[in-house]
Amino acid sequence: MLAWNVINVPSTENRAGLKKRYDDSCAGCHMQKGDGAYGAGYYPSLANNSKMQSKYYIIRVLINGLRGIPSFHSMMNDAQIAAVTQYVHSDLNNFTDTVTTANVAQLRHDFPPGSDPSD
Numbered sequence: 001m002l003a004w005n006v007i008n009v010p011s012t013e014n015r016a017g018l019k020k021r022y023d024d025s026c027a028g029c030h031m032q033k034g035d036g037a038y039g040a041g042y043y044p045s046l047a048n049n050s051k052m053q054s055k056y057y058i059i060r061v062l063i064n065g066l067r068g069i070p071s072f073h074s075m076m077n078d079a080q081i082a083a084v085t086q087y088v089h090s091d092l093n094n095f096t097d098t099v100t101t102a103n104v105a106q107l108r109h110d111f112p113p114g115s116d117p118s119d
Helices: 012-025 055-064 078-091 101-107
Strands: none
Touching: 012 078, 055 078, 055 101, 078 101
């Protein structure tokens, strides 16, 4: 578990923890710098992407999945989803909202999707 309080903006030394969580969960498809990729599929850019302005959009995608992006509902707890969301929102896009575990809990539901909800 990350050693920072998601209620507060993470300090510089804790940003490495945010990046590690992103690298472990997202970079395999969306690349290290969030630039996205084409190849065996289409992996959209997460960096410099206006959709990432809404932290709630990112949280919803992580919880529910979206068009080939897996649901992380059962794979990540609220703090982990908040960490990935904070990294994508702030570090890859320079938006300034703070992402909290309460933001994630607000959108988390009891039943993980059984399939891609965009189908």
